[in-house]
Amino acid sequence: MIEIRRRGLMLVLSSPSGAGKTTLSRLLLETDSGIVMSVSATTRPKRPNEIEGRDYFFVTPDAFGRMIAGGEFLEYAGVFDFQYGTPKKPVMEALAAGRDVLFDIDWQGTQQLKERVREDLVSVFILPPSHAELERRLRTRAQDSDEVVSRRMSKAADEISHWPEYDYVIVNDDVGRAHAKIVSILEAERARRARLVGVSEFAAALTR
């Protein structure tokens, strides 16, 4: 029997810090077994609640530099004093295994990724529901200093200004509703004609 298959897709979720993106990524991974997370490498120090290989691959600036030189990144960028990058190999392996890959990256990373994999990239921008809520979420991270919070708010403004570069825009006013929208986007994009392989053969067999 002839089956319609499809190429794997890369789903990018971007948002300013404090828009709930981390929660939404986690929910998506829990509810959809067909998608896996792309884990970034970073030179930023590990926070107490973070786990090596789950949240990030924590590497030295030297090691990061060698990865750049070796062409090991799909995209990389500097944010404040630290560098972040997406290792290419695990992404390619997941796609080859028929899985979709989820990226939690910023607008710079998205732009770089888009240049390389235009067709198979699906990008979603998540907005916080209001100014007050954004400020509240940034301030409730106890481990951050005032200076960090203030830099985050200004970075949030910068990040938010890039929403026009994304395929979809979602306001996270309710996490359940925002999650449902992301699931819908993933399901819809999986049915996109341009991503399907073998439709010609399937259609020919229907009317042979």
Add this chain to the structure above:
Amino acid sequence: MIEIRRRGLMLVLSSPSGAGKTTLSRLLLETDSGIVMSVSATTRPKRPNEIEGRDYFFVTPDAFGRMIAGGEFLEYAGVFDFQYGTPKKPVMEALAAGRDVLFDIDWQGTQQLKERVREDLVSVFILPPSHAELERRLRTRAQDSDEVVSRRMSKAADEISHWPEYDYVIVNDDVGRAHAKIVSILEAERARRARLVGVSEFAAALTR
């Protein structure tokens, strides 16, 4: 408070006769209150189970000709000995009222519609699961003569050949699953950045 709104969209479901499109259209209308059906006008005689104004507007060839001359159709086409067309006014009224509109039209109608409303058109092609199933569904319509069934099968082949012109392709191997996919496509397309209105103002207010 600033709200993000969106333009209404036109969702086209096309398929060969016997792929379950009518059932899927009905299910979608039942489960989504934001979308209304575009009712076509036709010169074809009414079948016993059909209701004027729900299934079609049944008109004489003369009246159909006057509607064409009056520019009252968004699209129209001839199929076998009869004409089918989409009256423009109800569609425009529904879109203006913030509703989405569902179209059960063939590839010819879809092509015409696409030329007029490119951006706001979302097109889905529904394929039957197999040759055997397609033939079975075409043959179980008791009111159709053998000749009609045979003409339908050949028309099905012609219709199926147009799947590459659609945005999405769905195989209707399970009506619940196919319905869920159409719902996802509708939800995703409602979150498309290009369809949203007022995001700039919303984003500016977030970081004022």
